[in-house]
Amino acid sequence: MILANKINLVLLGPPGAGKGTQAVLLKKAYGFLHISTGDMLREAIKEGTSAGKAAQGYMTKGELVPDEIVTRAVIGRMNKPDAESGVILDGYPRTRVQAESLDSSLKSENRSLNMVLYFRTSEKVAIQRLSGRRLCPKCGKNYHVTNMPSKIEGVCDICGVSLIQREDDNPETVKNRLVVYEDRTKDLIDYYEKSALLREVNGDLSAEELFEGIATLFKREGLVDDNSDE
Numbered sequence: 001m002i003l004a005n006k007i008n009l010v011l012l013g014p015p016g017a018g019k020g021t022q023a024v025l026l027k028k029a030y031g032f033l034h035i036s037t038g039d040m041l042r043e044a045i046k047e048g049t050s051a052g053k054a055a056q057g058y059m060t061k062g063e064l065v066p067d068e069i070v071t072r073a074v075i076g077r078m079n080k081p082d083a084e085s086g087v088i089l090d091g092y093p094r095t096r097v098q099a100e101s102l103d104s105s106l107k108s109e110n111r112s113l114n115m116v117l118y119f120r121t122s123e124k125v126a127i128q129r130l131s132g133r134r135l136c137p138k139c140g141k142n143y144h145v146t147n148m149p150s151k152i153e154g155v156c157d158i159c160g161v162s163l164i165q166r167e168d169d170n171p172e173t174v175k176n177r178l179v180v181y182e183d184r185t186k187d188l189i190d191y192y193e194k195s196a197l198l199r200e201v202n203g204d205l206s207a208e209e210l211f212e213g214i215a216t217l218f219k220r221e222g223l224v225d226d227n228s229d230e
């Protein structure tokens with residue numbers, strides 16, 4: 001059994017880097033709690049909470065939701081008991097202010113980040129992934145028209161309902177999300193490089209190849225037990 005005790009991980013990289021896909025795989029393999037701010041916000045919109053109402057307009061345009069809203073949601077989630085044994089933060093932080101909020105919140109709890117995984121990804125690959133992404137409106141499973149197709153085109157393997165495209169995956173909004181990433185988030189690579197937490201992986205690889213690489217990296221860095229079953 002692999003133990004991923006009290007490991008707090010940040011996934012950093014542009015939209016379409018495959019952070020969400022790797023987070024799901026890492027959760028399965030190591031038992032992390034996966035905190036995706038995009039998923040949390042979409043959930044809040046569905047439930048019609050005040051945070052959801054405030055976030056909706058920004059998300060549709062591919063803009064960032066204001067720091068206070070996202071930070072409140074993430075820190076609130078991290079302070080629940082099931083987050084104590086380690087979390088994967090997927091989509092947070094995305095600005096310098098968020099990174100600083102995260103630092104001080106972790107510090108006040110005597111916790112710290114163990115690693116920031118930076119998914120270096122070419123724009124071409126990111127756009128190809130986002131434009132081909134489909135998802136099941138019922139169970140939330142992600143597909144891709146060519147990289148990860150459903151068994152029957154346009155239909156969820158599990159639920160049998162029609163797949164949809166995320167509202168912000170249209171070409172215009174994708175373009176803006178990538179611009180916003182360059183503008184607001186890329187600077188965090190520098191921020192985490194200075195704290196020696198940054199480890200770079202190749203986001204252009206297939207999901208399986210990339211997962212292998214990350215698992216190897218975890219072992220090399222002593223984040224997980226080495227004598228695990230493979």
Ligand code: ADP
Binds near residue numbers: 016
């Ligand atoms: P992606 O990373 O592929 O753009 P996400 O599902 O992570 O997709 O995020 C979707 C949207 O949610 C973003 O475009 C942004 O509007 C909002 N969002 C998610 N995380 C944050 C964050 N940390 N700060 C501000 N806005 C966020």
Ligand code: ZN
Binds near residue numbers: 138160161
């Ligand atoms: Zn489904």
